[in-house]
Amino acid sequence: MKTQKNFLSVTLFLFTITIIIGCTGRKSGETSDVEPVKPYPHVINMTEGFQNTGQIKLSDIADSIRYIILSKDKQLLLGSIRSVQVTDNNIYLIADNLVMRFDHTGRFLNSFGSIGRGPQEYLRGSIYTTTPEDEKIIILRSAMYSYLSFKPDGDYIGTNDFPVPRTLYSFSCISDSAFLCTFYYVGSFMKDYIHNSIDLSAGLFDSEGNQKQAIEHPLKNEIISKNDITKVISSAPTYTFFHNRIVLSTSGDTIYEVDGKSITKGFIIDWGQISHMQSVQELYFVQAESANKAYFSGPLLETYRKAYFRVRKAKDYYIFEYDKSTGKVKSMLLNPDELGFVNDLDGGSNYYPYWTNRAGDTWIVSDDAYSFKEKHSDEFMATSNALYPEMKEKLKTFTKNLKQDDNPILKVVYLKNMKKK
Numbered sequence: 001m002k003t004q005k006n007f008l009s010v011t012l013f014l015f016t017i018t019i020i021i022g023c024t025g026r027k028s029g030e031t032s033d034v035e036p037v038k039p040y041p042h043v044i045n046m047t048e049g050f051q052n053t054g055q056i057k058l059s060d061i062a063d064s065i066r067y068i069i070l071s072k073d074k075q076l077l078l079g080s081i082r083s084v085q086v087t088d089n090n091i092y093l094i095a096d097n098l099v100m101r102f103d104h105t106g107r108f109l110n111s112f113g114s115i116g117r118g119p120q121e122y123l124r125g126s127i128y129t130t131t132p133e134d135e136k137i138i139i140l141r142s143a144m145y146s147y148l149s150f151k152p153d154g155d156y157i158g159t160n161d162f163p164v165p166r167t168l169y170s171f172s173c174i175s176d177s178a179f180l181c182t183f184y185y186v187g188s189f190m191k192d193y194i195h196n197s198i199d200l201s202a203g204l205f206d207s208e209g210n211q212k213q214a215i216e217h218p219l220k221n222e223i224i225s226k227n228d229i230t231k232v233i234s235s236a237p238t239y240t241f242f243h244n245r246i247v248l249s250t251s252g253d254t255i256y257e258v259d260g261k262s263i264t265k266g267f268i269i270d271w272g273q274i275s276h277m278q279s280v281q282e283l284y285f286v287q288a289e290s291a292n293k294a295y296f297s298g299p300l301l302e303t304y305r306k307a308y309f310r311v312r313k314a315k316d317y318y319i320f321e322y323d324k325s326t327g328k329v330k331s332m333l334l335n336p337d338e339l340g341f342v343n344d345l346d347g348g349s350n351y352y353p354y355w356t357n358r359a360g361d362t363w364i365v366s367d368d369a370y371s372f373k374e375k376h377s378d379e380f381m382a383t384s385n386a387l388y389p390e391m392k393e394k395l396k397t398f399t400k401n402l403k404q405d406d407n408p409i410l411k412v413v414y415l416k417n418m419k420k421k
Helices: 002-024 046-051 187-194 280-284 369-375 378-383 389-401
Strands: 042-045 062-069 081-086 091-095 098-102 108-111 127-130 137-141 146-150 156-161 168-175 178-183 200-205 211-216 238-242 245-249 254-258 263-270 295-302 306-313 316-323 329-333 362-367 409-415
Touching (some): 042 046, 046 329, 137 168, 238 295, 245 295
Antiparallel strands (some): 081 091, 362 409
């Protein structure tokens, strides 16, 4: 009898240990039957995606959405917003060519430097980045081959040389010693400069502007006449963040994962027999005959389990969803006036972001107040579907109190927590 009790005790102990180990190995918000994520690079079967259609809802990806007016102070009049970066503490952006800082409620805090050619000034068209650890602000001075550094409160730190090509479009600080730079080429106004000088699509550079690794532009070794150079139009690669690294979307069929040390292939788009833009002539020269072919429209948005991107095929737009665990692909045909996920969180207009935070779990896009009110009219909100009625009431109240001449609005979506505990 004593032996039987000991056996039951040992069995119960082992069972308990097994349960504990199983629980601690799971991810927050996931169950034990979730398949592990496949290794990079992921190959995305576009034929399967076009055949497997359905709705792609925001509620499947995110759990909340916020609308932030960028300063309610009428003395601060903001124009168009670009290059938004959201950190744990602040919101940074460029408006009217000036780099500015706001808190998470939209209250204006300070700007950095001023417009001009002086020691702490930068020209219109300059670009900026934040640093990952201490939120220093680095402003790359347009056409001046140097960058300015500031503390978050606006205090000037210093100036560094950064001799990169004039075709630079954007840059982002990945680590203390690494910048990702992207480049663009438009022959109609760059013809004299870029003739026989098309070099990079993107590259990793150190803090002094030395190239560490690069993605060569497909036109680099092409022989282009002076007449044809005016037809070149190559947009810079787009990028978002995921898990503190960059997801870089080029014009071709490869999306890259970039950290401070390397550029590697992350996703490869397999078009199969689908007619798509693929030659250098189709991708980088102006020509009407390619208009009906399918093509990838970045940026790609990556989460812990999935990846999302848009595709245009003839006159139709789609969102594609790729599952990194199962490899399954599906798509959703979009309303041409609403090129985004179905916003069933609060019943607002469809949503597709352009920026993310460094973790990739916060998505951001901007809108002007006039358009926002038009999109969320009483008639629209009366028939829209919302999974969370209380969120819908907040959106109604926000829209009602919004003035048509208010400053631009950030629409911020917070993804579901899929990180390990």
